[in-house]
Amino acid sequence: MSSDKIRLENVSFRYPDEAGKKNDKKDAAVRGQIENLSFTVKEGEFVSIIGGSGCGKSTTLSLIAGLNKPDSGKLYIDDKEIDGPGKDRGVVFQHYALFPWMRARRNVEFGIRQVRKLERKELRATAERYLDIVGLKGEGNKYPYQLSGGMQQRVSIARLLAMQTDILLMDEPFGAVDAKNRVILQDLLLRLLEKDTEKKKTVVFVTHDIDEAILLSDRILFMKGRKIYRELTVPLPHPRDRELIVTSKHYHEFRKELFALFYDLDGEDRYENKNIEYFI
Amino acid sequence: MKIKISSILYRTIPHILFVSLLVLSLLQVHTKGLKPMLPFIVLVAGLEVLSILLYKKWEIPAIMDIIFTFITAWFVYANYLNTRVAFLFPAPNVVVEIFWGDVLLIIKSIVSSFKLLVLGFFIAIVLGVGFGLICGNVKRLRNMLLPVAEILSAIPALVYAPYAIAVLPSFWAAGLFVISSGLFWPIFINTMKTVSNLDKELYDYTRTLKLSKWDLLYRVMLPYCTPGLFNTLTMQISSAFMLLIGAEMMGMTSGVGWYVKYYVDFSVYKKVLAGFITIGILVSIVNACMTLVKRRALVWVDTKRQNI
Numbered sequence: 001m002s003s004d005k006i007r008l009e010n011v012s013f014r015y016p017d018e019a020g021k022k023n024d025k026k027d028a029a030v031r032g033q034i035e036n037l038s039f040t041v042k043e044g045e046f047v048s049i050i051g052g053s054g055c056g057k058s059t060t061l062s063l064i065a066g067l068n069k070p071d072s073g074k075l076y077i078d079d080k081e082i083d084g085p086g087k088d089r090g091v092v093f094q095h096y097a098l099f100p101w102m103r104a105r106r107n108v109e110f111g112i113r114q115v116r117k118l119e120r121k122e123l124r125a126t127a128e129r130y131l132d133i134v135g136l137k138g139e140g141n142k143y144p145y146q147l148s149g150g151m152q153q154r155v156s157i158a159r160l161l162a163m164q165t166d167i168l169l170m171d172e173p174f175g176a177v178d179a180k181n182r183v184i185l186q187d188l189l190l191r192l193l194e195k196d197t198e199k200k201k202t203v204v205f206v207t208h209d210i211d212e213a214i215l216l217s218d219r220i221l222f223m224k225g226r227k228i229y230r231e232l233t234v235p236l237p238h239p240r241d242r243e244l245i246v247t248s249k250h251y252h253e254f255r256k257e258l259f260a261l262f263y264d265l266d267g268e269d270r271y272e273n274k275n276i277e278y279f280i
Numbered sequence: 281m282k283i284k285i286s287s288i289l290y291r292t293i294p295h296i297l298f299v300s301l302l303v304l305s306l307l308q309v310h311t312k313g314l315k316p317m318l319p320f321i322v323l324v325a326g327l328e329v330l331s332i333l334l335y336k337k338w339e340i341p342a343i344m345d346i347i348f349t350f351i352t353a354w355f356v357y358a359n360y361l362n363t364r365v366a367f368l369f370p371a372p373n374v375v376v377e378i379f380w381g382d383v384l385l386i387i388k389s390i391v392s393s394f395k396l397l398v399l400g401f402f403i404a405i406v407l408g409v410g411f412g413l414i415c416g417n418v419k420r421l422r423n424m425l426l427p428v429a430e431i432l433s434a435i436p437a438l439v440y441a442p443y444a445i446a447v448l449p450s451f452w453a454a455g456l457f458v459i460s461s462g463l464f465w466p467i468f469i470n471t472m473k474t475v476s477n478l479d480k481e482l483y484d485y486t487r488t489l490k491l492s493k494w495d496l497l498y499r500v501m502l503p504y505c506t507p508g509l510f511n512t513l514t515m516q517i518s519s520a521f522m523l524l525i526g527a528e529m530m531g532m533t534s535g536v537g538w539y540v541k542y543y544v545d546f547s548v549y550k551k552v553l554a555g556f557i558t559i560g561i562l563v564s565i566v567n568a569c570m571t572l573v574k575r576r577a578l579v580w581v582d583t584k585r586q587n588i
């Protein structure tokens with residue numbers, strides 16, 4: 001028995017082609033979207049996945065969510081093999097996945113209703129509270145099309161948080177949120193996860209934003225070419241504070257290292273490039 | 281200055297037409313007596329009052345222009361120019377007189393047709409959406425039924441009306457069958473296609489919730505299909521009228537189609553014309569109901585992005 005909450009062992013996965021077939025072996029030139037992926041996430045750990053566009057981050061998340069089955073290899077949660085989706089895992093989708101025919105509040109309520117039986121009044125109050133948390137007080141009566149992209153994304157975050165699942169799988173959850181609300185939401189997530197009163201939540205978080213990854217995560221998985229290219233532990237203590245961490249020496253070294261990785265995707269040592277030096 | 285004059289002229293056209301119609305009617309009263317002309321005068325006056333009351337709403341006067349011009353032209357042609365074959369081309373005052381005398385029968389016909397149409401729609405929607413949801417979810421069924429459905433939907437339902445009349449216990453039941461089966465196929469096909477194209481992320485989200493099959497069908501797929509359903513209904517509404525009128529003409533004993541057919545058989549063309557207008561009234565009622573229901577059901581659709 002290990003303390004791993006989530007464990008992936010040599011997972012490979014390929015999307016079926018247009019004809020709906022997984023044409024394996026026959027043409028070996030076609031590689032899968034994920035190959036021999038292995039990593040673990042401990043209970044209560046916050047792990048970020050970063051990497052270039054199309055490197056398989058969303059796909060990895062979908063495998064953990066149980067939405068796709070691996071072609072080979074195994075995925076475990078609490079040492080039990082994943083068998084399809086489960087209510088222990090909440091997902092924020094990259095494109096929000098709100099029900100367009102439900103008002104914002106109803107969208108949140110609908111999520112809650114699937115995991116807990118609440119009375120009408122309480123259900124409504126809970127939904128309102130979570131909408132309030134993500135800064136959408138008073139917007140609960142709007143339909144998704146009446147909300148901006150960032151607001152829709154916040155509804156889908158409220159919906160996830162309201163479901164109070166042990167595991168949070170978040171696919172660029174702040175991607176469309178404006179700078180101000182992004183800061184608010186990052187702080188909210190930090191506070192929410194650092195509270196050690198309840199059972200701690202395990203988070204797998206996909207992002208493009210390196211600073212966001214550093215601020216939030218315990219560990220960062222850097223994906224490249226269908227697998228984990230580097231695994232980095234964030235050398236910063238909890239509780240985190242965005243103003244305090246920038247004064248830490250570790251922070252700058254770590255950030256430099258990450259940026260170097262991020263901009264070295266093609267193997268060229270672009271880190272030496274003056275422009276990037278300037279950028280860092 | 282020029283614009284002003286033309287706009288004043290534009291606004292006064294319907295009133296000028298109204299006054300001239302009134303004068304023409306009074307001339308007719310002089311020759312025919314007041315009684316046959318009274319319904320027509322009341323109607324024209326009523327339209328004028330309506331246009332004045334609703335004058336703020338831009339479209340109403342515009343419609344009045346058309347209506348008054350049409351009535352005037354018809355009135356003048358039928359009463360003064362076409363006096364020899366009057367029975368083939370009755371004057372508007374005669375037709376209005378028919379309405380006056382037949383008002384109960386006409387209302388009864390409209391109600392009967394409306395009931396039949398609504399019931400036909402209801403059955404087609406319940407069955408079309410119901411089976412569409414189920415078949416859209418089962419790939420095997422979908423692949424099997426889609427080609428069949430596409431062939432069957434292309435056959436006009438009136439073709440199998442005689443068969444329906446032979447098999448079913450009453451003309452009314454046969455009419456209902458023809459209407460609902462004509463509407464069923466397009467609704468069925470549309471629902472089936474929409475369901476099988478459910479947004480991937482939305483579907484994945486429902487999977488993470490472990491929604492029951494019933495909740496998935498009723499709370500997710502059903503609302504997901506409604507915009508498409510209303511599009512189909514709007515497109516099918518004219519063919520639905522064709523089926524309705526056709527079915528009623530084929531042997532039923534009530535409804536607007538029957539009304540027209542009945543008097544065509546007796547060559548009472550003034551009543552036939554009244555029937556045409558009645559059909560127009562029915563179409564307007566049905567369209568208005570449709571718009572009302574649609575507006576309520578699709579408040580969540582962004583009409584700027586999606587053309588509903």
Ligand SMILES: Nc1ncnc2c1ncn2[C@@H]1O[C@H](COP(=O)(O)OP(=O)(O)OP(=O)(O)O)[C@@H](O)[C@H]1O
Nearest residue numbers: 015016033051052053054055056057058059060094
């Ligand atoms: N439904 C699908 N069918 C076939 N191929 C897919 C599908 N979804 C993704 N892919 C392919 O799988 C690869 C990984 O996609 P994935 O969505 O996991 O990327 P990502 O890392 O999340 O990228 P992004 O940062 O742009 O969201 C891509 O090359 C993409 O072309």
Ligand SMILES: [Mg+2]
Nearest residue numbers: 057058094171
């Ligand atoms: Mg992605």
